[in-house]
Amino acid sequence: MKLFPILALCAGAASAQDRSTKTFSEHDLQVVKRSISLLARDPESIVVTRLWVEEGEFEHKVICGAVNAKNAYGGYSGEQLFTAMYAVNEEQIEHIKFADQDISPQAIVYGCKDSGMLHEQFQRIDVE
Numbered sequence: 001m002k003l004f005p006i007l008a009l010c011a012g013a014a015s016a017q018d019r020s021t022k023t024f025s026e027h028d029l030q031v032v033k034r035s036i037s038l039l040a041r042d043p044e045s046i047v048v049t050r051l052w053v054e055e056g057e058f059e060h061k062v063i064c065g066a067v068n069a070k071n072a073y074g075g076y077s078g079e080q081l082f083t084a085m086y087a088v089n090e091e092q093i094e095h096i097k098f099a100d101q102d103i104s105p106q107a108i109v110y111g112c113k114d115s116g117m118l119h120e121q122f123q124r125i126d127v128e
Contacts, residue, residue: 045076054117
């Protein structure tokens with residue numbers, strides 16, 4: 001996994017997220033975590049490390065984020081960027097695309113920025 005886009009996006013950022021830039025609710029976070037855990041080898045190990053949610057069209061939200069989870073050896077594999085659509089009425093995530101598997105990390109970052117994400121809105125959320 002290439003962390004260059006994450007590092008470039010977050011260079012010089014503080015370790016804790018400024019809550020004034022938060023773009024998601026606790027409910028959004030739980031839906032994302034539940035949906036991604038269905039794809040993980042160890043669902044209990046999922047940690048959402050970054051999350052940005054924007055209201056979209058037709059009862060959908062645009063989601064950009066990063067997750068970390070344990071691999072087959074029991075260690076955390078590192079942040080992996082993702083993008084997805086959140087079907088609000090169905091309370092589930094659709095069309096999840098992970099960096100390096102489906103799309104480049106740069107494409108995720110640029111796509112999120114094109115959707116309106118600001119640098120300050122994509123800081124770490126798992127660090128207090």
